[in-house]
Amino acid sequence: MKVITLHDGRDRSLLRRHPWVFESSIANGRADSGETVRVQARDGRFLAWAAYSPASMIRLRAWSFVEAERIDDAFFARRIARAIAARAALQIDSDGLRLIHGEADGLPGLVVDRYGDTLCAQITSAAAERWKGVIATELLEASGAARLYERSDASVRGLEGLPARTGWIAGDGDTQVTIREHGWRLNVDVATGHKTGFYLDQRDNRRSFKETVRQFGFKRVLNCFCYTGGFSIAALAGGATDVTSVDSSGSALALADAHVALNGFDPAHHRTLDADVNRTLREMVDRGERFDAIVLDPPKFAPSAAHAERAARAYKDINRLAFGLLRPGGALFTFSCSGGIGPELFHKIVAGAGIDAGIDAAILQRLQEPADHPGTLLFPEGQYLKGLALLVR
Numbered sequence: 002m003k004v005i006t007l008h009d010g011r012d013r014s015l016l017r018r019h020p021w022v023f024e025s026s027i028a029n030g031r032a033d034s035g036e037t038v039r040v041q042a043r044d045g046r047f048l049a050w051a052a053y054s055p056a057s058m059i060r061l062r063a064w065s066f067v068e069a070e071r072i073d074d075a076f077f078a079r080r081i082a083r084a085i086a087a088r089a090a091l092q093i094d095s096d097g098l099r100l101i102h103g104e105a106d107g108l109p110g111l112v113v114d115r116y117g118d119t120l121c122a123q124i125t126s127a128a129a130e131r132w133k134g135v136i137a138t139e140l141l142e143a144s145g146a147a148r149l150y151e152r153s154d155a156s157v158r159g160l161e162g163l164p165a166r167t168g169w170i171a172g173d174g175d176t177q178v179t180i181r182e183h184g185w186r187l188n189v190d191v192a193t194g195h196k197t198g199f200y201l202d203q204r205d206n207r208r209s210f211k212e213t214v215r216q217f218g219f220k221r222v223l224n225c226f227c228y229t230g231g232f233s234i235a236a237l238a239g240g241a242t243d244v245t246s247v248d249s250s251g252s253a254l255a256l257a258d259a260h261v262a263l264n265g266f267d268p269a270h271h272r273t274l275d276a277d278v279n280r281t282l283r284e285m286v287d288r289g290e291r292f293d294a295i296v297l298d299p300p301k302f303a304p305s306a307a308h309a310e311r312a313a314r315a316y317k318d319i320n321r322l323a324f325g326l327l328r329p330g331g332a333l334f335t336f337s338c339s340g341g342i343g344p345e346l347f348h349k350i351v352a353g354a355g356i357d358a359g360i361d362a363a364i365l366q367r368l369q370e371p372a373d374h375p376g377t378l379l380f381p382e383g384q385y386l387k388g389l390a391l392l393v394r
């Protein structure tokens with residue numbers, strides 16, 4: 002077993018059982034990509050068993066902080082079984098859910114989503130890549146799923162020196178699966194959809210949106226960055242009769258229209274706009290349009306804290322424009338999935354947009370990702386989604 006020794010004082014993060022060690026903390030030792038190493042302090046004290054990643058700034062990802070634990074097939078079987086059992090206990094109202102949420106489930110660089118009988122895995126660390134075969138076997142065994150598709154095409158794989166790979170690991174056939182969420186039917190394509198196919202992280206917030214639309218009797222709804230129309234279906238289910246879905250992806254919009262039909266809603270109640278959201282919002286403000294409720298669920302404007310400032314301006318712009326389109330008493334569901342922007346900063350940005358738009362709003366609810374996408378006490382980075390459900394005064 003190879004040994005990696007850390008510089009003096011650089012053991013703090015592992016002592017707090019945070020799984021990452023950066024390149025600059027390593028005093029000596031090296032290993033192959035994904036190889037298990039013993040990490041120790043300068044004085045030889047055991048700190049963790051970890052996977053080495055020679056190409057990455059995150060040079061080590063800890064598997065275990067228990068010296069007696071062995072990193073072998075049984076280790077992965079235990080971690081995977083624990084994660085899947087934790088989801089079963091949540092009794093999630095959908096057969097689309099996250100089974101493994103990376104570091105938060107003790108499996109750095111591994112994300113696995115379940116869509117009905119099909120699993121879709123995304124591997125973004127040399128650590129998980131090395132154990133892929135074992136992980137695949139254990140996933141199928143513990144979940145009872147029939148098929149496993151790999152979507153290891155996230156750009157962060159490049160940082161680990163790993164090439165992209167997509168395709169079936171187990172099973173084959175149609176990559177489109179229909180899931181059931183809050184009684185709606187939604188199509189997910191594990192090969193071509195975003196991330197592993199769908200934004201499961203917005204599941205609870207789609208239900209909250211439906212309930213708000215129903216509660217306040219909202220009819221005219223604008224869903225910005227709609228992807229395949231999840232929040233639009235929620236609006237229609239809540240009783241909206243005039244829903245506009247905006248996205249710059251034509252193929253996503255086609256799926257949004259298909260979802261309206263699949264769920265038996267009146268197609269006359271829904272229209273799509275293949276356009277840039279920022280531009281669309283400006284044009285709507287110029288035309289003096291008014292909506293009862295608006296959803297803003299943009300892509301990650303700030304991939305890291307370094308991009309936070311520019312991203313803050315972009316978030317502020319769209320929120321200010323949306324406030325200008327809401328009638329008094331209307332609702333804004335506004336989100337950021339940028340890890341580099343925390344909930345407090347996001348609140349500040351949206352408040353700034355409110356000042357510029359000349360409105361105040363009551364906070365109905367603070368929103369985040371559902372419990373199958375956990376952050377943990379020791380790995381808060383697991384939570385990246387933040388949102389505000391606002392009622393404009």
Ligand code: SAH
Nearest residue numbers: 200226227228231248249250277278298300
């Ligand atoms: N709310 C969705 C997920 C949104 S993901 C859901 O519940 O499923 C973000 C979406 O924004 C993607 O579909 C992407 O195509 C779209 N997008 C990114 N930049 C855009 C822009 N400038 N204008 C319009 N759509 C954009």
